[in-house]
Amino acid sequence: MADKKYHATMSGVLAWANAELEHVGRIASVEDKDLQYAYAMSTVNSMMHLRDALFELANDKKYSWKKEEFLRTHDSVVRVLKHLISEYKINLKTIKAFNTRHTLKNTSYLNNARGTRKNKK
Secondary structure: OOOOOOOOOHHHHHHHHHHHHHHHHHHHHOOOHHHHHHHHHHHHHHHHHHHHHHHHHHOOHHHHHHHHHHHHHHHHHHHHHHHHHHHOOOOHHHHHHOOOOOOOOOOHHHOOOOOOOOOOO
């Protein structure tokens, strides 16, 4: 697991969350499947970092009064991630390959999203 610290502000991370969640509707409005895939791939990658930044803030004592909101937003982001992975058949191996700086934390929470498992023979 990475030790990446985002050092983001509370308002910055919540604005980031709102922006990322808005992308989901935009992805669906695009008709071209290849463009949908590329947009969803980019959004999933960003949301995986967002999930980690939200978790970091939820565990920061100076933001303890906002912990519940951070965790609710974190859970929403994870649900959307799983939906995007399933709906657009996002390959997590591709995202992990771009994680060359090892900034993303544990991604096992996404392993049960449809479309990410290896085919059984």
